[in-house]
Amino acid sequence: xxxxxxxxxxxxxxxxxxxxxxxxxxxxxxxxxxxxxxxxxxxxxxxxxxxxxxxxxxxxxxxxxxxxxxxxxxxxxxxxxxxxxxxxxxxxxxxxxxxxxxxxxxxxxxxxxxxxxxxxxxxxxxxxxxxxxxxxxxxxxxxxxxxxxxxxxxxxxxxxxxxxxxxxxxxxxxxxxxxxxxxxxxxxxxxxxxxxxxxxxxxxxxxxxxxxxxxxxxxxxxxxxxxxxxxxxxxxxxxxxxxxxxxxxxxxxxxxxxxxxxxxxxxxxxxxxxxxxxxxxxxxxxxxxxxxxxxxxxxxxxxxxxxxxxxxxxxxxxxxxxxxxxxxxxx
Amino acid sequence: xxxxxxxxxxxxxxxxxxxxxxxxxxxxxxxxxxxxxxxxxxxxxxxxxxxxxxxxxxxxxxxxxxxxxxxxxxxxxxxxxxxxxxxxxxxxxxxxxxxxxxxxxxxxxxxxxxxxxxxxxxxxxxxxxxxxxxxxxxxxxxxxxxxxxxxxxxxxxxxxxxxxxxxxxxxxxxxxxxxxxxxxxxxxxxxxxxxxxxxxxxxxxxxxxxxxxxxxxxxxxxxxxxxxxxxxxxxxxxxxxxxxxxxxxxxxxxxxxxxxxxxxxxxxxxxxxxxxxxxxxxxxxxxxxxxxxxxxxxxxxxxxxxxxxxxxxxxxxxxxxxxxxxxxxxxxxxxxxxxxxxxxxxxxxxxxxxxxxxxxxxxxxxxxxxxxxxxxxxxxxxxxxxxxxxxxxxxxxxxxxxxxxxxxxxxxxxxxxxxxxxxxxxxxxxxxxxxxxxxxxxxxxxxxxxxxxxxxxxxxxxxxxxxxxxxxxxxxxxxxxxx
Numbered sequence: 001x002x003x004x005x006x007x008x009x010x011x012x013x014x015x016x017x018x019x020x021x022x023x024x025x026x027x028x029x030x031x032x033x034x035x036x037x038x039x040x041x042x043x044x045x046x047x048x049x050x051x052x053x054x055x056x057x058x059x060x061x062x063x064x065x066x067x068x069x070x071x072x073x074x075x076x077x078x079x080x081x082x083x084x085x086x087x088x089x090x091x092x093x094x095x096x097x098x099x100x101x102x103x104x105x106x107x108x109x110x111x112x113x114x115x116x117x118x119x120x121x122x123x124x125x126x127x128x129x130x131x132x133x134x135x136x137x138x139x140x141x142x143x144x145x146x147x148x149x150x151x152x153x154x155x156x157x158x159x160x161x162x163x164x165x166x167x168x169x170x171x172x173x174x175x176x177x178x179x180x181x182x183x184x185x186x187x188x189x190x191x192x193x194x195x196x197x198x199x200x201x202x203x204x205x206x207x208x209x210x211x212x213x214x215x216x217x218x219x220x221x222x223x224x225x226x227x228x229x230x231x232x233x234x235x236x237x238x239x240x241x242x243x244x245x246x247x248x249x250x251x252x253x254x255x256x257x258x259x260x261x262x263x264x265x266x267x268x269x270x271x272x273x274x275x276x277x278x279x280x281x282x283x284x285x286x287x288x289x290x291x292x293x294x295x296x297x298x299x300x301x302x303x304x305x306x307x308x309x310x311x312x313x314x315x316x317x318x319x320x321x322x323x324x325x326x327x328x329x330x331x
Numbered sequence: 332x333x334x335x336x337x338x339x340x341x342x343x344x345x346x347x348x349x350x351x352x353x354x355x356x357x358x359x360x361x362x363x364x365x366x367x368x369x370x371x372x373x374x375x376x377x378x379x380x381x382x383x384x385x386x387x388x389x390x391x392x393x394x395x396x397x398x399x400x401x402x403x404x405x406x407x408x409x410x411x412x413x414x415x416x417x418x419x420x421x422x423x424x425x426x427x428x429x430x431x432x433x434x435x436x437x438x439x440x441x442x443x444x445x446x447x448x449x450x451x452x453x454x455x456x457x458x459x460x461x462x463x464x465x466x467x468x469x470x471x472x473x474x475x476x477x478x479x480x481x482x483x484x485x486x487x488x489x490x491x492x493x494x495x496x497x498x499x500x501x502x503x504x505x506x507x508x509x510x511x512x513x514x515x516x517x518x519x520x521x522x523x524x525x526x527x528x529x530x531x532x533x534x535x536x537x538x539x540x541x542x543x544x545x546x547x548x549x550x551x552x553x554x555x556x557x558x559x560x561x562x563x564x565x566x567x568x569x570x571x572x573x574x575x576x577x578x579x580x581x582x583x584x585x586x587x588x589x590x591x592x593x594x595x596x597x598x599x600x601x602x603x604x605x606x607x608x609x610x611x612x613x614x615x616x617x618x619x620x621x622x623x624x625x626x627x628x629x630x631x632x633x634x635x636x637x638x639x640x641x642x643x644x645x646x647x648x649x650x651x652x653x654x655x656x657x658x659x660x661x662x663x664x665x666x667x668x669x670x671x672x673x674x675x676x677x678x679x680x681x682x683x684x685x686x687x688x689x690x691x692x693x694x695x696x697x698x699x700x701x702x703x704x705x706x707x708x709x710x711x712x713x714x715x716x717x718x719x720x721x722x723x724x725x726x727x728x729x730x731x732x733x734x735x736x737x738x739x740x741x742x743x744x745x746x747x748x749x750x751x752x753x754x755x756x757x758x759x760x761x762x763x764x765x766x767x768x769x770x771x772x773x774x775x776x777x778x779x780x781x782x783x784x785x786x787x788x789x790x791x792x793x794x795x796x797x798x799x800x801x802x803x804x805x806x807x808x809x810x811x812x813x814x
Contacts, residue, residue, distance in 0.1 A: 048452045055626040086464035090454035092578045237414030
């Protein structure tokens with residue numbers, strides 16, 4: 001059964017296009033400076049390589065701009081006003097991808113207000129990518145059910161990130177991860193610039209993808225081709241590097257801080273950095289006695305009279321710790 | 332009762348070797364020189380890449396952007412322990428095509444292939460290998476995708492219909508002389524005693540294949556013929572590959588083609604791969620048959636659905652990934668309902684079912700012992716009948732698991748086994764032994780060699796295979812000479 005072994009795959013690429021981060025990335029003081037121009041030419045070659053490997057492969061590209069996410073390219077949609085003229089020296093679909101993506105990126109970058117820069121809308125782009133995957137994998141009403149189920153493209157998402165973690169986006173990112181798990185979408189992450197991001201590490205880990213921190217940034221294209229081009233079936237033969245240490249810390253719901261030890265609502269599993277009398281998510285009231293006990297055990301704002309150590313053992317009933325694999329269910 | 336194994340029992344999650352594309356063995360048989368000349372064109376490299384298996388493609392991609400050769404061990408370090416066998420197979424397949432240079436120490440791509448594929452992916456260069464677009468002509472309407480589809484379908488079905496009805500003594504529209512010659516050369520049809528062309532058993536089997544396989548087996552035959560016609564194989568192949576990378580619904584200029592390729596235009600027009608306004612026209616448009624040469628998807632909308640084919644260019648990519656529309660319902664009582672008004676599909680079904688009724692959009696028939704035996708005697712196998720029924724099953728049938736009723740599947744296979752009750756073997760009968768001792772002695776020797784097919788002690792005779800004859804004869808002669 002040839003079709004099973006050699007299925008077409010859908011790749012959604014999310015490109016983080018924060019002007020500030022890319023300016024910092026291009027600075028000559030970095031070990032391997034990488035400018036956005038050189039990044040774009042390498043990413044376009046990667047996108048073309050994905051379409052080149054199979055005629056039925058589909059592609060969608062989303063851009064995360066400051067405070068705004070935009071669909072830059074999709075195989076099934078025409079996003080530019082007129083298709084580029086045919087050229088005897090290039091394959092029409094490649095040319096289509098190249099012109100559409102560059103044209104739309106520059107159009108968006110031109111409209112960016114040079115003043116205050118809001119954080120990048122990575123979550124928006126991720127959600128759009130998931131919605132798009134949902135749309136193409138679900139059989140449309142016009143085609144029959146059987147037809148759709150036999151030709152589902154294998155969907156994947158690749159996030160190319162340059163911005164640091166945005167702790168306020170913890171909840172939406174976790175929700176996106178859960179939807180991805182449900183849709184059986186693999187999320188791969190390539191960290192091109194900046195420190196490791198905790199949330200994206202978790203995203204890759206929970207969806208069986210790979211998280212790669214780009215060390216040699218001059219070899220971006222080779223990294224992309226070797227680690228992110230193979231579909232899951234090929235990865236069973238040619239192994240792709242995985243992260244062996246994953247930071248499982250979560251962000252609290254009240255101040256959006258990343259916490260080492262948190263307090264979890266026993267009803268809805270919301271996470272707080274301090275004991276609270278009423279859960280802000282499910283409105284559950286906690287007994288005042290338990291609250292006092294927790295407050296006294298709270299490590300950071302030291303209580304006036306420190307309790308003896310013996311009581312500390314049962315003071316924190318449920319905590320999320322750095323080694324804890326479970327992530328709380330979110331509403 | 333013979334054991335009958337279930338269809339499609341391959342587990343989904345284990346990657347296994349994909350059967351090679353039909354063209355690849357042909358390419359492998361070519362000299363390194365020919366292949367290197369072929370790899371000079373970016374479009375050829377791109378198309379060949381798409382014909383390869385997923386693992387082979389990834390290996391090429393891994394090496395594509397490296398400037399220098401890498402040690403074999405570096406690449407092998409990426410392979411998981413269970414995948415060693417698959418990896419080695421994939422590697423030797425690519426080496427066989429001279430895409431990766433044959434070396435036990437270092438791995439590197441063929442430099443010609445590498446630079447061409449890089450050029451294909453990044454664009455640029457001056458090879459014009461993706462086809463020179465024709466000048467826009469304001470006076471004429473550009474040709475629609477509908478027209479192209481209809482044209483390709485009409486051409487292709489003419490060929491198939493001619494084949495299927497030649498066995499029944501009807502005379503439908505004849506395809507062109509070139510096509511007839513090709514069919515005859517490929518052994519799908521033959522003339523007996525100077526009479527009209529008759530379909531052969533290979534031809535019957537051909538009819539039950541998917542359109543994509545049919546197209547490629549004809550094209551392969553065309554390539555073999557091209558060698559004999561002194562056509563430059565590289566030109567022929569690169570033209571086919573160029574067609575496969577062209578865009579549907581565009582017109583291309585024939586001016587930049589070589590003489591060989593201009594000659595091919597006419598042949599390919601007969602097969603329905605190319606559309607031209609006039610025979611002498613300087614422009615041509617590839618049809619869906621041509622642009623999907625390197626796809627897995629069915630190249631043609633089956634004509635029962637041809638009317639509902641989407642017209643807008645944007646939806647073409649969607650409809651081409653959708654599967655073929657099935658139309659056959661098979662019931663456990665051997666009844667076949669085929670929702671079609673296509674004479675070709677009806678004719679193909681008529682190869683192995685007995686027709687009962689016909690309605691404007693429905694054909695009803697029965698799978699009977701006689702009808703299946705008729706098909707089997709035409710050289711069609713039980714597996715081919717079953718796979719045809721599976722491939723064209725109605726969407727409603729796809730809800731069943733297993734897809735076809737097991738009783739019917741088993742019965743078709745049993746009918747095939749019925750025909751295999753007699754087995755013939757060439758050999759020699761040894762009889763008229765002078766004494767029982769002589770007979771026993773020779774028989775024991777023959778049994779030692781393992782060449783006895785049949786023996787009868789009372790008649791003092793036994794039957795041995797052809798291979799054993801020289802030995803047995805020598806044995807008897809030595810014995811009679813000694814005594």
